[in-house]
């Protein structure tokens with residue numbers, strides 16, 4: 001996993017004891033409120049400072065997207081919080097390709113950390129030992145799309 005402040009790393013690791021990773025609970029423990037809301041179809045979600053208290057952060061996620069997609073979006077916005085919160089002013093909004101006003105390299109970082117959060121290698125190994133036979137089995141066990149699991153495993157998508 002990328003370099004994070006030790007106190008944040010500890011919280012993330014504590015939420016990676018079993019799969020599927022509970023990203024909502026992880027966000028809340030990091031002090032971030034998660035709201036599932038109506039958003040335009042081409043928006044996946046956002047991370048922004050709370051309007052009443054700029055010290056507080058809120059993740060909004062598009063409620064019309066699939067559950068797995070919402071989970072990836074929450075993980076991606078958590079990653080922006082962990083890596084980029086001092087670089088995004090009042091917030092960031094991601095389209096369905098996880099593009100925003102941030103640079104492509106920051107978006108790639110956020111996607112990489114989101115994958116590290118949702119699909120830690122130690123748990124993938126455990127799931128395989130417990131009988132997961134395919135990328136589809138693993139995707140189901142971890143609550144991610146088959147495409148996300150294929151990318152994680154280095155398989156064609």
Ligand SMILES: [Zn+2]
Nearest residue numbers: 094098100110
């Ligand atoms: Zn993003």
